[in-house]
Amino acid sequence: MISYIGKRMISIIPIVFVATLVTFALIHISPVDPAEAYLTAAHIYPTPEVLEQKRHEFGLDQPLLTQYLNTIKRMAKMDFGTSYLTNKPVWDEVKSRLPATVELALWSMLFSALVSIPLGILAAVYKNSWIDRVSRGISYFGASIPQFWLGYLLIFLFSVKLDWLPVEGRGTWENLVLPTITLSLVLIAVYTRLLRSSMLEQMQETYVQYARTRGLRERSILLKHVLKIAISPLITGMGMNLGKLLTGTIIVEQVFSWPGFGRYFVDAIFNRDIPVIQCYVFLAACLFIVCNLLVDLVQLYMDPRISTKGRAEL
């Protein structure tokens, strides 16, 4: 088990390596000079002298290979350098913004699970009933509505018109409600349909008929046996989405003034703040791998058949 996790963690190294290389190449292909972007953002006119000085300061006057190797060397020591824009260590900047993003991601994940699991089960069990139709309606709505627009609609209704919840900011549980719903709706849409179809599929399996003939109660068949297997695609989906949510939910953070990581990263892209971009790519790669690993571990637990197979492969 430990060695399995260990192996998976080691796979982070080549992935991060490739990810940083691609990012590095993309940044340097872009026609925008980071030193110039910095000066533009600072409302300083980029005179040749200032540009040269900034390039030197940022180390951009060194050969590309040296720049890249330096970056990798520093990253290996978990040193992400100093932000061009704020002149503060990137890691400190990221650290101060991560909790907000993690908080929103986890609550959204939790909320979407709490809604979509019961809804998905009910939609499968009572196929073509009113509840199935309602769940289908929610799914169509959730999957097709743009997130920023949903955010504005919620703000308009619950904050401006009804005055129940704050428009923006972070701090109290009230602040969490609207961004969580905004983020969750699209997830609920997908998960509910995913679980419904997967449940329906499993319910056709012979083991279900066998259980029925054995005289097990319908509820116990559904919850103890069918759900356990049917939930597998949902877990995969959640793991992938968790990675996505943890790397910043740019639009929602923007609409609700959520002081998270996504907003910071977008600014970094516009300002070509290379150290920040690289730190982000590094974190994103790690988070995706860890989330995938979590998914596999949960799957292993939920479905023993996978666990035996998995063990054989190890």
Added chain:
Amino acid sequence: MFVFHRRSTALILSVTLLLLFIIVGCSNEGSSKDASTSSANDVSSSQSITMSWPRDIGTMNPHTYNPSQLFAQSMIYEPLVSYQKDGKLEPALAESWTTSGDGKVYTFKLRQGVKFSDGTDFNAEIVKKNFDAVMKHKDMHSWLGVVGVLDKAEVVDDHTFRLTLTEPYYPVLQDLSVVRPFRFLGKAGFPEDGDTSEGVKEPVGTGPWMLAEYKQDEYAVFKRNPNYWGTAPKIDQVTVKIIPDAETRVAAFEKGDLDLIYGEGVISLDAFKLLRENDEYVTQLSDPVGTRSLLLNSSNPKLSDVKVRMALHKGFNKQVMVEGITSGLEEAADSVLSKNYPYTNVDLEPVRYDLEQSKALLDEAGWKLPAGGTIREKEGQPLELEMIFDKTDPIQKAMAETIQAEWGQLGVKVNLTGLELTVQIKRLKANDFDLYFWYNYGAPYDPHSFINVVASPGFGISETLSAIPMKKELDDRVHAALSSTDETKRQELYGFILKTLQEQSAIVPISYIKKTAVYQKKITDFVFPANRDEHPLTGIEVGAP
């Protein structure tokens, strides 16, 4: 070989998840208290206001640039000389000043009895310390004219400070009135080595406000500085909420969470129109703070003839376009610089929209419509031009499309290219453009910064003008104006420069940009600052809500 314990894995997973929630919850607790005590309560109190700002206020270092926000820096730090309405320079931390006959020595009598917000004295020594810190990184500030000509900064006595220049440069006082870098940090703010470029210890200034509370990306609370030397602000607290999204800002304002939205382009045109029509709120537009112009690059052979440039200038209905696209938020511009700067109140002949004259001018210049064709030609070359615009700016895009359509009727083909701002500036500097939307700097930088780029290569403007017949003479007059010590002569020189630019039509003024302010009725006495970068908060009064 390992034994897989399903239950223990489940346990590990749930504990991890729980821990994550706890970590997040804990880290959040501090902020929630702050937020509820500061921002939430402010709105109800009549002695304070809450406003929004699109970005975090930054590090509040008076000597550095991004990400520090100018308006916030101007709340804490003050200049020696202050820029007021119509370019009048008024005493601030300097009570008076004298200039030597050759225009090279400026002696400032510093205001006595001024204290920093931490109670320490403001004197010539601290002024020198600040000048030294700025001049240590001269290259960073070389965009500001005075930095290039500053030779010596000296303490004469406790309250007298002297600047010596290498050559006369008249806009010294204007340059000293800008928000950064020449404003003054108290001793306690300096790091050990006195080098502020790496950061300040604490934001100690002499200004009317001091930073009382700050939460990155969320809010900043400014309280009145008890040691302030001037007229104290009437409100005692300003909370700045950081709201990056324009629509969210409007929603928070409508809900009553915000008392004031202020700035340039801070809300959408549609939102401004709606709020303007609502009697519950007050909306205001400032005097022009800058001009949106279109550069017609004369170094391109197709645009080198003044007749072609004049034809294009006359060939679109500026009035209708500006009104239609900006809904009155901007005003059609007749000259490159509006008349509210020093030396720019010059009578210039406005260029009027006249389609027929425009066509005649193009014919005269040899650009003729071929039989059955829609694009004018000369010596087999079509009159085709590229217009670069900022793809993130909806106003620029709409204007570019309008001009494209109007010039199309003249027989001029315009190809539109939307670019990222930084790429755009790069092409401007490289003189790689035909038509380009350009903005001047505004007060207190203009008019001297504007005429400076007219004569100095590397900024795109001198290049745009490079093929006009009197370019050499224009440059000479610019240099003469910048170093002149005689007011009357300087005014004369400005007159010539502005008149020449108007006649040559290489910089086509389109509209005057204005700042917007939207506020709740409880706010009275709102006045826009004359300096484009400063805050408008000191004079504000709050009545009964």
